[in-house]
Amino acid sequence: MPFETDLAEQPLLVRLLIEREVMSTEDLSELMKVKSEHSEERLEAQLVIGELAHEEDIAQAFSQYLGVPWVGRMVDEEADTAFAVQHDREDEVEPIGTTEEIVDRARKVADRISETVCRRHRVIPVGCTTQKVVLGCLDPTNFAAVEEVRMRSGAVVQCVALTMSLLDELIAAFFGERDIVREIADEGSRRQVSGAADDEEDEDMEFVLDLHRPIPSGKDSQVVRIVNVILTRAIEEGASDIHIEPYEDTVRVRYRVDGRLIETTPPPRSLFIAVISRLKILSKMDIAEKRVPQDGAIALRSAEKRVDLRVSSVPTVYGEKIVIRILEKEGIPDRLEKLGFSDDQAHAFLEAAHSPHGLMFVTGPTGSGKSTTLYCCLNLINQPTENIVTVEDPVEYKFTGLNQVHVRSNVGLTFATALRAFLRQDPDKIMVGEVRDQETADICMRAALTGHLVLSTLHTNTALQVINRLVDMGIEPFLLGPALRMLEAQRLVRRLCDECKEPYDVPEEVAVVYGIEPGTTLYRPGADPECPKCHGAGNKGRLGIYEVITINEELREMISSRAPVAQIEKAARASGMQFLDDAARNRLTAGLASLEEVAEYVKVPT
Numbered sequence: 150m151p152f153e154t155d156l157a158e159q160p161l162l163v164r165l166l167i168e169r170e171v172m173s174t175e176d177l178s179e180l181m182k183v184k185s186e187h188s189e190e191r192l193e194a195q196l197v198i199g200e201l202a203h204e205e206d207i208a209q210a211f212s213q214y215l216g217v218p219w220v221g222r223m224v225d226e227e228a229d230t231a232f233a234v235q236h237d238r239e240d241e242v243e244p245i246g247t248t249e250e251i252v253d254r255a256r257k258v259a260d261r262i263s264e265t266v267c268r269r270h271r272v273i274p275v276g277c278t279t280q281k282v283v284l285g286c287l288d289p290t291n292f293a294a295v296e297e298v299r300m301r302s303g304a305v306v307q308c309v310a311l312t313m314s315l316l317d318e319l320i321a322a323f324f325g326e327r328d329i330v331r332e333i334a335d336e337g338s339r340r341q342v343s344g345a346a347d348d349e350e351d352e353d354m355e356f357v358l359d360l361h362r363p364i365p366s367g368k369d370s371q372v373v374r375i376v377n378v379i380l381t382r383a384i385e386e387g388a389s390d391i392h393i394e395p396y397e398d399t400v401r402v403r404y405r406v407d408g409r410l411i412e413t414t415p416p417p418r419s420l421f422i423a424v425i426s427r428l429k430i431l432s433k434m435d436i437a438e439k440r441v442p443q444d445g446a447i448a449l450r451s452a453e454k455r456v457d458l459r460v461s462s463v464p465t466v467y468g469e470k471i472v473i474r475i476l477e478k479e480g481i482p483d484r485l486e487k488l489g490f491s492d493d494q495a496h497a498f499l500e501a502a503h504s505p506h507g508l509m510f511v512t513g514p515t516g517s518g519k520s521t522t523l524y525c526c527l528n529l530i531n532q533p534t535e536n537i538v539t540v541e542d543p544v545e546y547k548f549t550g551l552n553q554v555h556v557r558s559n560v561g562l563t564f565a566t567a568l569r570a571f572l573r574q575d576p577d578k579i580m581v582g583e584v585r586d587q588e589t590a591d592i593c594m595r596a597a598l599t600g601h602l603v604l605s606t607l608h609t610n611t612a613l614q615v616i617n618r619l620v621d622m623g624i625e626p627f628l629l630g631p632a633l634r635m636l637e638a639q640r641l642v643r644r645l646c647d648e649c650k651e652p653y654d655v656p657e658e659v660a661v662v663y664g665i666e667p668g669t670t671l672y673r674p675g676a677d678p679e680c681p682k683c684h685g686a687g688n689k690g691r692l693g694i695y696e697v698i699t700i701n702e703e704l705r706e707m708i709s710s711r712a713p714v715a716q717i718e719k720a721a722r723a724s725g726m727q728f729l730d731d732a733a734r735n736r737l738t739a740g741l742a743s744l745e746e747v748a749e750y751v752k753v754p755t
Contacts, residue, residue: 161214166201183199208312211288359449386411392470397467399415408643441464454477456477457476481521481525488521491695497697508597510637511607532550540579565588581593609638613698616629639696641694642692648681655668671737694729694736696729
């Protein structure tokens with residue numbers, strides 16, 4: 150029958166529950182739906198969330214299959230919480246005590262079984278002697294966990310099955326609420342147990358900081374709470390950066406929201422060093438080194454969102470200044486139009502990205518969203534049939550399907566050396582974080598002319614200025630013309646608040662200066678401090694303005710013959726391509742941005 154094939158492919162626990170008639174084969178479709186909605190949860194949690202099995206049913210299923218006891222609650226008039234070891238028959242019950250009694254017995258092996266092991270494998274010792282450890286497991290078939298506990302404790306391990314709620318309760322009572330700093334520090338002892346062969350793998354292991362985990366009381370809890378509040382507020386307010394700056398007697402904390410720096414409540418000066426140390430530990434910096442700049446990264450979870458932080462420290466006269474760049478992977482859209490590209494611009498961009506070979510450049514100042522544009526494009530062309538590689542400094546977002554390399558100049562891994570290595574690895578598409586020097590430009594050009602598509606960024610004011618910049622780097626125009634496929638420039642401007650923006654008719658003298666039809670209705674920021682959306686700021690969020698220059702045959706010939714950029718721009722406009730001033734004027738007349746925001750882009754030259 151069809152379901153028999155599906156059943157054979159199901160995990161052991163699901164098959165056990167079906168055999169015990171807790172679940173039916175008709176429940177498998179519901180389980181698939183729960184898995185898609187709660188993919189980060191363990192199977193046991195998915196079954197309980199979907200109400201497909203009670204947690205005691207899961208423990209009993211493992212108990213019967215493995216012939217081990219399971220631990221459940223029992224009624225005790227003298228204790229609010231008491232537990233008993235039970236077998237598959239109800240008459241075999243052996244009381245083992247309250248939470249406090251179990252924890253007291255387990256402390257005998259606490260120095261040998263680390264918190265990290267228990268939390269990672271979802272196990273907890275519920276009893277022990279000098280020769281034996283009784284190990285409570287959420288999944289007693291996890292033999293890797295049993296073996297690691299046996300090696301650490303030096304004792305025989307006897308498993309019992311626990312329910313999820315009981316395991317969480319015992320872990321919280323035994324270790325206290327989760328302390329991320331201690332977990333990171335504990336990795337050193339885990340490396341010693343794992344052996345030298347695992348050292349490099351452990352270096353790349355990622356710890357995700359949960360900002361909403363309760364923090365245990367203690368002398369360091371105040372600092373931990375302050376750091377968590379600073380990070381949480383920044384994420385809730387939609388900040389792109391956090392600045393923590395020391396002065397002689399004070400500390401200043403500022404968030405960059407919609408391009409503006411906004412001050413918030415700082416920690417006291419007396420706690421500044423402790424706050425900086427906490428951030429450096431989380432981002433894996435050297436807390437003893439305060440004389441040179443350092444870089445690091447933090448992965449954290451806030452509510453249901455995964456957020457990556459890029460941390461930079463610089464020594465100042467009053468101490469180390471920390472700047473944290475906030476990177477939300479969920480913030481990268483699945484369509485270029487959602488970034489602000491027009492339909493024609495998005496089509497031209499993606500058409501160039503699907504080219505088999507050539508050069509594509511995204512330009513703009515720092516903070517204009519170049520990386521977001523490139524990642525959105527790479528996501529759209531990311532297919533199993535394409536070998537896509539990236540060289541970045543640093544890798545800001547990590548994506549499945551992209552082979553991403555983090556530049557490490559201190560060990561000789563530069564853009565140029567990584568590119569040379571990639572050219573020997575059969576790439577189809579190559580993304581270079583930035584072309585900074587002639588060597589990198591030469592290799593990109595060589596790759597583009599030998600059958601690879603290369604995407605990169607440059608810091609130029611307009612898209613067509615890329616031509617002059619690359620020629621200045623030593624690229625010959627007769628090679629550059631045939632290699633270029635597309636040039637793109639972009640800016641970010643503040644979006645007017647939809648709730649409180651105010652209309653007005655543009656005066657004739659202003660319209661002439663900015664190339665607008667006299668009498669056109671424009672919008673400006675409102676002055677309503679009670680606005681529920683922007684709270685009186687007048688702007689909420691940012692939007693992009695773009696110019697996408699497709700290098701057609703006419704432009705290619707002009708580039709190869711060293712035509713001036715002004716002449717190339719004229720030809721591009723004649724063929725219907727939009728430039729930054731066109732995109733900015735469209736945003737202005739559509740009521741999405743104010744004249745003050747786009748004035749520098751739409752002003753008509755005198």
